Amino acid sequence: MIKPCVVVPHYRHEQAIAGVIGRLKTQSLRCYLVDDGSGAQSAAVLDALAAAESAWLRVLKLPDNRGKGVAVMAGCAAALADGHTHAVQLDADGQHCIEDLPRFIAAAQQAPQAVIAGVAVYDDAVPRARLYGRWVTHFWVWIHTLSFAIRDSMCGFRVYPLAPALAAWREMRHGRRMDFDTEILVRMHWAGCGIVNLPTRVRYPLDGVSHFRLWHDNLRISGMHARLFFGMLWRAPRLLLRNLASHS
Secondary structure, eight states: OEEEEEEEEEESOTTTTOOOOHHHTTOOOOOEEEEEOOHHHHHEEEHHHHHHHTTTEEEEEEEOOOOHHHHHHHHHHHHHTTTOEEEEOOOOTOBBOOOGGGHHHHHHHSTTSSEEEEEEEOTTTTTTHHHHHHHHHHHHHHHHSSOOSSOSSOSEEEEEEEEHHHHHHHHOOOOOOOHHHHHHHHHHHHHHEEEEEEEEOOOOTTTOOOOOHHHHHHHHHHHHHHHHHHHHHHHHHHHHHHHHHHOO
16 A cells, blocks of 8 residues: 655745645645745745645745755655655646546556656647647657657656655756756656656646746756766666567
């Protein structure tokens, strides 16, 4: 039996987070809401949520903005210390279909050693440029893994088995910000974790807030792909043998 929880990284989504927490409350899961140095305006909202929902919501605060990866893994480490085996990662902006959470938990129960990775199904509100950028990353991830095992490495709705996720995180020297979701998934695949792809509806951020910085984050993502490509090269024989064995 797995013992799941939810980890929500938060950075300046004070307009949307109360709605996310309200929807999560119906799921009867412990939640770790990790604030990534958002500042005083967000702190007041999060403190009110923590006081109102103390039975199941734990708010962790990082002193300054360190990136989504640091926030997610801080929540995962706290969850593991509290006895949880798996963590559902959800974004704080309300874009994920929280009502799909039971499907993700059921998939994790069926494959407890695997990552349950959301595959985003967007509505018409998503900017086309973002979709094209995602397809570029999909292409490179297929190269990094020498497989089609990961259908969407950028969707922030997923379930991690905590011990393998934290082990992969300890090996990562980069991948703290917008590159986190992709890099940790590739590295967990390299380490032998299975990937179960699960389609889920995704809406563009409900509060209209996106922290994606066009030039800065695209440069960061390009650097990630370069790191992963060279990391793949020396792993290629093992990855190819694994892929052949899985199809034999």
